[in-house]
Amino acid sequence: MQMVDTLLSTQDLVAPVRDPVLTVRDLTMHYRTRQGWVSAVDNVSFTLHRGESLGLVGESGCGKTSIAISLMRLLPDNARILSGEIWLGDEELLSLSAAEMLRVRWKGIAMVFQAAMNSLDPVYRVGEQIVEALQTHFPTMRVAQARARVGELFQLVGLDPVLMDRYPHEFSGGMRQRAVIAMALSCKPAVIIADEPTTALDVIVQDHILKELRVIQEQLDMGMIYISHDIAVIAEVSDRIAVMYAGRMAELTDGESLFHRPLHPYTAALMGAFPSIKGPKRELTTLPGEPPDLLCPPPGCRFHPRCPRATECCLSRRPPFEERFPGHYVACWHPLEVRNGG
Amino acid sequence: MADAMTIQRTPVAEPLWRIRLRLAGKSFANSWQLFRENPIGLIGLGIIVLFGLLSLAHPILMATVWDARTYDPIIGYDAAILSHPSPPSARHLLGTDPIGRDVLSQLMYSARWEFGLGLLAATVSVVLSTTVGAVAAYFGGLVDTIFMRIADVMTMLPFIAILVVLSALFDFQLIHLALVYGILVGFGGQTIVIKSQALTIKVKPYIDAARVAGGGDWHIIFTHMFPNLMPLAFLYMMITVTGAVFIEAALSFFGLLNIRMSWGIMINTAQASGYLLAGPGYLHLMIPAGLAITLFCSAFYLVGRALDEVVNPRLRRR
Amino acid sequence: MEDSKLVRVEGLRKWFPLGRGLFERNQSAIHAVDGVNFTIEAGRSLGLVGESGCGKTTTGRLLTRLETPTAGHIYMDDPALGAVDLAALKGKQLKMFRKRVQFIFQDPYESLNPRRTVYDTVAEPLVVQGNRALVEREERVAQLLETVGLTPASSFMFRFPHELSGGQRQRVAIARALIIEPAFVAADEPTSMLDVSIRTGVMQLMLELADRLGVSYLYITHDLAVARYMCQEIAVMYLGKIVEQAEAEELLANPLHPYTRALLSAVPIPDPRYRRKTIEISGDVSRPIDPPSQCRFYERCPVREERCATNEHPPLEDKGAGHFVACYLV
Numbered sequence A: 001m002q003m004v005d006t007l008l009s010t011q012d013l014v015a016p017v018r019d020p021v022l023t024v025r026d027l028t029m030h031y032r033t034r035q036g037w038v039s040a041v042d043n044v045s046f047t048l049h050r051g052e053s054l055g056l057v058g059e060s061g062c063g064k065t066s067i068a069i070s071l072m073r074l075l076p077d078n079a080r081i082l083s084g085e086i087w088l089g090d091e092e093l094l095s096l097s098a099a100e101m102l103r104v105r106w107k108g109i110a111m112v113f114q115a116a117m118n119s120l121d122p123v124y125r126v127g128e129q130i131v132e133a134l135q136t137h138f139p140t141m142r143v144a145q146a147r148a149r150v151g152e153l154f155q156l157v158g159l160d161p162v163l164m165d166r167y168p169h170e171f172s173g174g175m176r177q178r179a180v181i182a183m184a185l186s187c188k189p190a191v192i193i194a195d196e197p198t199t200a201l202d203v204i205v206q207d208h209i210l211k212e213l214r215v216i217q218e219q220l221d222m223g224m225i226y227i228s229h230d231i232a233v234i235a236e237v238s239d240r241i242a243v244m245y246a247g248r249m250a251e252l253t254d255g256e257s258l259f260h261r262p263l264h265p266y267t268a269a270l271m272g273a274f275p276s277i278k279g280p281k282r283e284l285t286t287l288p289g290e291p292p293d294l295l296c297p298p299p300g301c302r303f304h305p306r307c308p309r310a311t312e313c314c315l316s317r318r319p320p321f322e323e324r325f326p327g328h329y330v331a332c333w334h335p336l337e338v339r340n341g342g
Numbered sequence B: 001m002a003d004a005m006t007i008q009r010t011p012v013a014e015p016l017w018r019i020r021l022r023l024a025g026k027s028f029a030n031s032w033q034l035f036r037e038n039p040i041g042l043i044g045l046g047i048i049v050l051f052g053l054l055s056l057a058h059p060i061l062m063a064t065v066w067d068a069r070t071y072d073p074i075i076g077y078d079a080a081i082l083s084h085p086s087p088p089s090a091r092h093l094l095g096t097d098p099i100g101r102d103v104l105s106q107l108m109y110s111a112r113w114e115f116g117l118g119l120l121a122a123t124v125s126v127v128l129s130t131t132v133g134a135v136a137a138y139f140g141g142l143v144d145t146i147f148m149r150i151a152d153v154m155t156m157l158p159f160i161a162i163l164v165v166l167s168a169l170f171d172f173q174l175i176h177l178a179l180v181y182g183i184l185v186g187f188g189g190q191t192i193v194i195k196s197q198a199l200t201i202k203v204k205p206y207i208d209a210a211r212v213a214g215g216g217d218w219h220i221i222f223t224h225m226f227p228n229l230m231p232l233a234f235l236y237m238m239i240t241v242t243g244a245v246f247i248e249a250a251l252s253f254f255g256l257l258n259i260r261m262s263w264g265i266m267i268n269t270a271q272a273s274g275y276l277l278a279g280p281g282y283l284h285l286m287i288p289a290g291l292a293i294t295l296f297c298s299a300f301y302l303v304g305r306a307l308d309e310v311v312n313p314r315l316r317r318r
Numbered sequence C: 001m002e003d004s005k006l007v008r009v010e011g012l013r014k015w016f017p018l019g020r021g022l023f024e025r026n027q028s029a030i031h032a033v034d035g036v037n038f039t040i041e042a043g044r045s046l047g048l049v050g051e052s053g054c055g056k057t058t059t060g061r062l063l064t065r066l067e068t069p070t071a072g073h074i075y076m077d078d079p080a081l082g083a084v085d086l087a088a089l090k091g092k093q094l095k096m097f098r099k100r101v102q103f104i105f106q107d108p109y110e111s112l113n114p115r116r117t118v119y120d121t122v123a124e125p126l127v128v129q130g131n132r133a134l135v136e137r138e139e140r141v142a143q144l145l146e147t148v149g150l151t152p153a154s155s156f157m158f159r160f161p162h163e164l165s166g167g168q169r170q171r172v173a174i175a176r177a178l179i180i181e182p183a184f185v186a187a188d189e190p191t192s193m194l195d196v197s198i199r200t201g202v203m204q205l206m207l208e209l210a211d212r213l214g215v216s217y218l219y220i221t222h223d224l225a226v227a228r229y230m231c232q233e234i235a236v237m238y239l240g241k242i243v244e245q246a247e248a249e250e251l252l253a254n255p256l257h258p259y260t261r262a263l264l265s266a267v268p269i270p271d272p273r274y275r276r277k278t279i280e281i282s283g284d285v286s287r288p289i290d291p292p293s294q295c296r297f298y299e300r301c302p303v304r305e306e307r308c309a310t311n312e313h314p315p316l317e318d319k320g321a322g323h324f325v326a327c328y329l330v
Helices: A064-071 A098-104 A126-137 A143-156 A161-165 A173-185 A203-220 A231-237 A255-260 A265-272 A312-316 B016-036 B039-063 B103-139 B141-156 B159-169 B174-187 B189-202 B205-213 B217-253 B263-272 B280-285 B287-311 C056-063 C091-097 C118-129 C134-147 C153-157 C166-178 C196-213 C224-230 C248-253 C258-266 C306-310
Strands: A020-033 A036-049 A053-057 A079-088 A109-112 A191-195 A223-228 A240-245 A248-254 A322-325 A328-330 C005-017 C029-041 C046-049 C071-078 C082-085 C101-104 C184-188 C216-221 C233-238 C241-247
Touching: A020 A064, A020 A223, A036 A064, A036 A079, A036 A223, A036 A248, A053 A064, A053 A231, A064 A079, A064 A191, A064 A223, A109 A173, A126 A143, A126 A161, A126 A173, A143 A161, A143 A173, A173 A191, A173 A203, A203 A223, A203 A231, A203 C258, A223 A231, A231 A255, A240 A255, A240 A265, A248 A255, A248 A265, A265 C196, B016 B039, B016 B287, B039 B103, B039 B287, B103 B141, B103 B174, B103 B189, B103 B217, B103 B263, B103 B287, B141 B174, B141 B189, B159 B174, B159 B217, B174 B189, B174 B217, B189 B217, B205 B217, B205 C101, B205 C118, B205 C166, B217 B263, B217 B287, B263 B280, B263 B287, B280 B287, C005 C056, C005 C216, C029 C056, C029 C216, C029 C233, C029 C241, C046 C056, C046 C224, C056 C101, C056 C184, C056 C216, C101 C166, C118 C134, C118 C153, C118 C166, C134 C153, C134 C166, C166 C196, C196 C216, C196 C224, C216 C224, C224 C233, C224 C248, C233 C248, C233 C258, C241 C248, C241 C258
Parallel strands: A053 A223, A053 A240, A109 A191, A191 A223, C046 C216, C046 C233, C101 C184, C184 C216
Antiparallel strands: A020 A036, A020 A079, A240 A248, A248 A328, A322 A328, C005 C029, C005 C071, C071 C082, C233 C241
């Protein structure tokens, strides 16, 4: 029984870029709390291409889930989108009315929520819930048709179609996660957002689901935004990766460049904080301090209180998010040197 | 190992008890802040303060402005007026009752007894329910079963019938009522609610941590469970006051309590003399007392509701 | 017991009965921990690794007597009394022995009593063991707070848990565990609920304290990479039994048991250049209810043979240089 790990060369990793399916420009969103406004997302811009998997990585409170619910326009009462544009194909989502957004949600863009296992209603059979979603978006679809579709979806995610008529409590954690993914795929969205889909699952189940997601994505030619705090999972699943910190995007580039030529000090520190089972045992990097309180975030670059490279200008001026190398964006006044060239 | 631990120590300047006092003050100020946000709670509190003032004002008035022979709530008689009950006038702001006593004086006098009754019943019930609930939840098994069956029986018992029987057998005073009501309620439904709260506490890791440190059962119950049950218990105190006062009013109305003056007695007097539904001219005989009971009970209930939001963070609006 | 062995676990079992009634004859039971043996030497740490339901948390709880073993022995070395069987202690003796063994919980938000200050929480073991005067207690708590990095101690002493961040709370939990100077601490995923950038700080603190104070950890985790970082030795558990145990580097470089190999192959690697090849095993982990007398891993094993089903669960054997495996095919 051999465990064969192959090391790929740079060429194998860079996939050809296709047309953009989702474009986000200058998205800003904040929450109202008893103590004031929390700046959860601050001028975030990025593009997702067809068939591409974009990983959104960062710690809790960095804004990754906030971006997801902004894209879906599933904001709680106390949240406001202050500015920005979200282009899904040729429709600008923020200008749509609530009724129009209902049409787009699920058919154009769908989401697998965090702790998705809890988003199945325990008193209805799993198949029924997906049929309901289908009939809401395709009113002319008959029940038999919808059920056939659910059967297909189940097979796609690796579930036995017989399980359609079972209740959620009869499913294991991994199976429930798959069911929720099936539900998100039901209306064949162009973009799917997966928010920490495997966090609560064991390593082996996680491995299966990650592989299946990739296969499904390729089959359906979807764009995927994968949100996680686990950099190892993001490395395996994503074509391009965006690193979020305190509501702002710190760095955005393809996986290879991010891991081997990171520009932002936070990215380097984040990667150094994960122990690995491969390679020699090494010291982990510690970041002093804590992620900032977004009620009154630090001025200038939000990372400056913890950054070993911070200087005067980092305290007062916000670094622009710009393209330093082809396809490699970073928001930093003093990015790390790139050793081996772009 | 002592060597490894020798580091620069910063000695604690203030004595512990003063620090704890300061912390308690800060946490009280915090709760007050939360409580204040809810207008319901403030209204309730306002009414309670009003009644408090009334009960404090009465002895002062009796000692200064009011003449004891005329205004005494129990044995006073106003000979200056010919026909009793008399409607509200300058001398008697709420009029007089069928045997010549000043209604306002009666109202104010009863307030202190209602406070006493309510708070005694509340204390008894809460001490009982917290202790029994915590012990039942913690030990489980046979202890739990026994207490829960007792609680079931207590919940099923018809209060009024029992109190009626007891008052027939004994010389039933307010203090007896307070104790009996407190026990019935404390051992009944309240215990069940507090026990279920105690169960949620029992499975928290900090209880395990206390056990690992070597804490015994009673240490855990007193140091960890009680303080976390206090907010809920306090809430129930408010509700018990409401219940106790209301029950007293009902029993007094039926003449089953051997007490000399209370709001219920006031209505009872009106009824016994046949003036209860005798027409608009006699409303002053029952409306003040009835209103007092309603307001007093509602006030405690409103405070309880507002406290609920302080105690239970999930109920708060963001 | 040899001088260096601090903890020796023999035949440890914990069965949770299912079904009601005291009069049920053949009652089903969950065999959460089913015949576990291992040793931990003084000054070294053992990582207990496995998926959910494998029994690692229960083992940790058994070692700190938060659960009472159904069978087996937990020998702990006491400088005065020699080897004492923790599983058999009761009452006052158990309380005294609690000074040697402590536990750090996973959830920093639930393992501190929200109505007690940091001082109360950290001083509790001292209070309960009843052996320090008030002034000494205050000093000791201040010392510990500084040691775990909560400086200045005076500003943290009288805060409440809700005024602290997750990382700070976990440091308080560590201070509480160490204040009575235990020889052995069981830690159940102490960093899994913390933010990534905070995690490393806490892990490094724990390592540093192990060094300075000579404390041994039983580090329970599902993350093999963390176990490698924190411990010298790793034991892999499956359905209540230990299937492999070896020095950490040896286990990762040369895994022998099919389950260990499958587990290692499924761990995502934080480097896009790696394309790992997973060893497929079918099915989901089930609960060990009345397991049949065969190899526990038989149902899912990719290389199983006849004899794995007909014989009992294979014993844990030394295959050389302290590398223990429970498999007939190795």
